[in-house]
Each structure stands twice: as structure tokens, then as C-alpha cells.
Amino acid sequence: MSQRIVHRPAPVTFNLSQLALPALRGRRLIRGAACRLISGVPTKVIAVANQKGGVGKTTTAVNLAACVAALGRRVLLFDLDPQANATSGVGVEKIEGASAYRVLLGEGGLMEKIQPTAFERLSIIPSEVDLCGVDIELARTDNYLHRAAQVLTPVLASGLFDVVFVDCPPSLGILTMNAFAAADALVVPLQCEYYALEGISMLNRVLTQVIEAGINPRLEILGVVMTMFDSRTRLGNQVVGEVRQHYGERVFRTMIPRTTRLAEAPSFGKPIIHYDKYSAGSAAYELLAQEFVQRLGI
Ligand SMILES: Nc1ncnc2c1ncn2[C@@H]1O[C@H](COP(=O)(O)OP(=O)(O)O)[C@@H](O)[C@H]1O
Numbered sequence: 388m389s390q391r392i393v394h395r396p397a398p399v400t401f402n403l404s405q406l407a408l409p410a411l412r413g414r415r416l417i418r419g420a421a422c423r424l425i426s427g428v429p430t431k432v433i434a435v436a437n438q439k440g441g442v443g444k445t446t447t448a449v450n451l452a453a454c455v456a457a458l459g460r461r462v463l464l465f466d467l468d469p470q471a472n473a474t475s476g477v478g479v480e481k482i483e484g485a486s487a488y489r490v491l492l493g494e495g496g497l498m499e500k501i502q503p504t505a506f507e508r509l510s511i512i513p514s515e516v517d518l519c520g521v522d523i524e525l526a527r528t529d530n531y532l533h534r535a536a537q538v539l540t541p542v543l544a545s546g547l548f549d550v551v552f553v554d555c556p557p558s559l560g561i562l563t564m565n566a567f568a569a570a571d572a573l574v575v576p577l578q579c580e581y582y583a584l585e586g587i588s589m590l591n592r593v594l595t596q597v598i599e600a601g602i603n604p605r606l607e608i609l610g611v612v613m614t615m616f617d618s619r620t621r622l623g624n625q626v627v628g629e630v631r632q633h634y635g636e637r638v639f640r641t642m643i644p645r646t647t648r649l650a651e652a653p654s655f656g657k658p659i660i661h662y663d664k665y666s667a668g669s670a671a672y673e674l675l676a677q678e679f680v681q682r683l684g685i
């Protein structure tokens with residue numbers, strides 16, 4: 388079982404934001420990799436993944452993305468789940484042809500699929516139902532596990548984003564493997580329930596395989612997020628205790644409480660900080676975002 392812990396040191400390249408020159412941060416001074424060096428930190432790709440459905444992946448992807456954007460980082464949310472809940476969660480319509488579907492199959496570029504949202508510094512590559520067929524079609528192509536990594540290359544080289552969050556489907560299928568191949572690290576939402584530990588040990592086995600098979604040797608778990616936490620139940624506290632015992636510092640200090648406001652927000656097409664800024668869910672994701680940027684060094 389992999390016990391890799393991400394504790395990345397702060398980037399050694401100088402960071403213009405640290406030099407109090409925020410206006411220059413991320414500007415395209417020089418093309419390509421050099422530009423990313425000058426803008427400070429290269430774009431980080433984070434897959435929000437857990438093979439189980441309903442554990443809070445999309446809720447975490449949407450709300451963490453929005454809170455990281457509110458902290459001043461330039462964020463791209465890449466919706467790779469055919470259910471497209473992250474897309475509607477930020478108020479973007481599901482439109483045929485708008486997703487990465489064709490790009491993943493070799494038609495056109497991913498840059499053209501990026502759309503702004505109503506929220507500052509938060510952009511999205513939307514999903515649509517078409518994506519559900521992409522697994523089968525990708526399986527017939529060469530290099531099918533690295534298609535997302537390939538098509539993301541110009542997006543990363545553009546220097547336009549500090550972080551890309553990939554919202555993964557609830558499986559360990561080809562789309563999720565594409566996200567794993569493209570990612571620097573994983574954020575794993577874990578619902579505070581009885582089977583939580585079993586779920587994460589399965590994910591860990593797959594992570595080890597991804598590393599050992601050379602699909603992505605640098606993939607790490609950035610952190611585990613305990614979701615839908617209810618402090619009033621003994622089970623909730625017990626599960627958190629066990630997960631912390633096994634995964635130690637890899638578990639984010641911030642836990643996401645179960646609140647109806649978090650469940651309501653997507654139907655208004657808004658992340659929680661824009662739907663109900665002074666709610667417990669909003670406070671939790673804001674704290675998680677602070678921990679996240681610190682851990683990631685962005
Ligand atoms: N902290 C929370 N409190 C209350 N409801 C939540 C919370 N997190 C997620 N939900 C709800 O649980 C359901 C599943 O969450 P979702 O993020 O879509 O999971 P996944 O993407 O892993 O399938 C959704 O209806 C969502 O609104």
C-alpha cells in the first residue's frame with residue numbers, strides 16, 4: 388500500500404507575487420515553459436477522485452475551486468464526469484459539443500473548450516452526456532491513458548492558470564485513469580461512513596499500480612478530505628479517528644460538515660461561497676482552500 392505523503396517544498400523559482408508585483412503574475416512574458424518559470428509556479432493539475440459515487444467529489448471540486456479562486460489563484464475546473472454535475476454546479480449550461488469529448492479523440496484543441504464562469508478567476512471545461520461514450524472510443528486509440536495529459540499540455544504551457552481541478556467520474560475507468568495520468572496529485576474526498584477505509588485502500592492499490600506501471604510515476608495523494616461530517620454521531624467521529632490513524636498528515640485538518648446549504652447550492656448554479664457566504668459549508672471550504680494552497684505551494 389502506498390504511503391506517499393506530499394509535502395512539497397515551496398518552489399525554488401522566484402515568484403512575482405512574492406515580489407509584490409501581482410499585476411505581472413502569470414503574464415506571458417516569454418512563451419512556453421520559460422513563461423511558466425517566470426510566472427512563478429507551474430500550473431498544478433489536481434484530480435478530485437474516489438471510485439465511489441456520492442462521496443462529495445463534485446461538491447469538493449466545485450467549492451474548493453471557487454474558494455481557491457477567491458484566494459486570488461487562477462483556476463480551471465475540468466469536468467471529466469459525463470454526469471456534468473460540476474458544470475451545472477458553477478451555473479454553466481450543458482451544451483452538446485462543448486466538452487472535451489472530441490478533443491480527447493483527437494479533434495481540435497482543449498484551449499477552445501475553456502469557458503469563463505460568472506465567478507472571478509474561475510473557468511471551466513464543461514462536460515456533457517457525450518463523454519459517457521468516450522471510454523469505449525478511447526480504448527480503441529493509441530496511448531489512450533495519456534490523452535488528457537496530452538491535450539492539457541497547451542493549457543498548462545499557456546501560463547493562464549495556477550491550478551486545474553479535474554472532477555472525476557465515480558469509477559476507476561479510462562476517464563479517471565486519464566485524469567491520474569495527467570495529474571500532479573490527487574485530492575480524495577472520503578465520506579464519513581463505515582466503509583470509508585475500504586474505499587481508500589482500493590484507491591491506494593490503484594495509485595500504486597499507476598505509479599509502478601509507469602502511467603504516472605510522480606502521482607501522489609495531496610490530501611484526503613473528510614466530507615459530510617456530522618460531529619453529533621459517534622460513527623462520524625470514529626471513522627475520522629480511524630482514517631487519521633491510518634493516513635495521518637495526509638488527511639486535511641479541515642473537515643466538511645454535512646449541511647443542507649451545500650446540497651442546495653448546485654441547484655442555483657453557485658458554489659457555496661457565492662450562494663451563502665456566511666454558512667458553515669462556506670467556512671469549511673474556505674479553510675480547506677487555505678490548507679490546499681499552502682500544501683500545494685501555489
Ligand atoms: N457536505 C455535504 N453536506 C450535505 N450534502 C452534501 C455534502 N457534500 C455533498 N453533498 C450532497 O451529496 C450528494 C453527492 O455529492 P457529490 O459531490 O455529487 O458526490 P460525487 O461527486 O462523489 O458523486 C449530492 O447531492 C451533494 O449535494
Ligand SMILES: [Mg+2]
Nearest residue numbers: 444445468472
Ligand atoms: Mg460527481
